[in-house]
Amino acid sequence: MIYIHVPYCKQRCLYCAFYSVATRSSIQPYVDALCNEIALRKNYLKHSQIRTIYFGGGTPSLLTAAQIMQVKQTIGRYFDISNLEEVTLEANPEQLTDKYLSELKKTDFINRLSIGVQSFNDADLKLLNRWHTGVQAESVVKKAKEYGFENISIDLIYALPNCGVDGWKNNLQKVEELGVSHLSCYSLTVEEGTMLDTLINKGKLPQVDEEMSIKHYELLVQWAKDNGYIHYEVSNLCKPNCEAKHNSRYWNSTPYLGVGAAAHSYDGFSRQWNIDNVDRYIHDLQHDIVPCEREELEERDTYNEYLMTALRTLNGLDKDVLETKYPSLWKDTEILLQKYVDQGLLQKTNSGYGPTSKGYLFVDAIATDLMI
Ligand code: SF4
Incomplete structure (x- = not known):
């Protein structure tokens, strides 16, 4: 399995502690660097067949369809992808326009979308500093289906400051109405150095309400039972046979190659992590160097x-x-x-x-x- 990291974002979300950069000017040199890393590490998985590929971020939907195809063709040149089962693209709703969905479909490569909805409530989305609205999120899920993407996952965040019990129930009801087969749900957490952390420290936002978090979790568990979703991982739920294949392999310790700035890899015996600096990453790959550190793992x-x-x-x-x-x-x-x-x-x-x-x-x- 191969993970492609795309650490570019339009703007920072309130809660986000991931490494990403706001500029988009270096995306093409970055894609070229990704492709060079794929070539340089062609032996990392010891010639095993690639069954799943995952474009994660950051915001991978900032890549054009042509850039995604460039990555696909490079992987195909160095790895056996004749039996691919699942290729996921993480996407933010505002990027899933008709044009982009149509181009993605034509690649005949991406067959699963993981959409960063987070909430269908506009007040929540504004608070989180997201670009899209609730109506837009609903509309892109429907549109993605019309374009032939049946395998769709959405992300939701619970325990948001003003969401309340009814707000959370409403989000879950929307999931059911939209017929989404896979759901990733995370409780709001406060990571050091995030905007959320700063606003809480300044008293402009309340601390995360732990009781509400548990209440929302309990509602989620009951909703899953009532609506035929399997709670198959702490943060992941799905309709029968709709588990995320790529992520499920992480959880059973399958080796994987991770390429891109800040990407991690695991070969069964060691872990490797690339430098979390886009400019250094591009520079080093232009000189055929993979900037990374490695740790041998003991039993x-x-x-x-x-x-x-x-x-x-x-x-x-x-x-x-x-x-x-x-x-x-x-x-x-x-x-x-x-x-x-x-x-x-x-x-x-x-x-x-x-x-x-x-x-x-x-x-x-x-x-x-x-x-x-
Ligand atoms: S889009 Fe994702 S990676 Fe980018 S800032 Fe928001 S949460 Fe973080």
């Missing part, structure tokens, strides 16, 4: 990472995987798991241990407790 590191990611999924920890790959480390952990089963936070599954609906709220703390 304990991959074990801990497996705990952290697997516990965030409905399937949870797989005992066969643990007994085969980590026989000595696993023995101690299994004893601790019973405590969380007794507290109703974990449950035994066919293959091991997975979180309950309540347990999803505590998975990071549970994983940290279990880590070696």
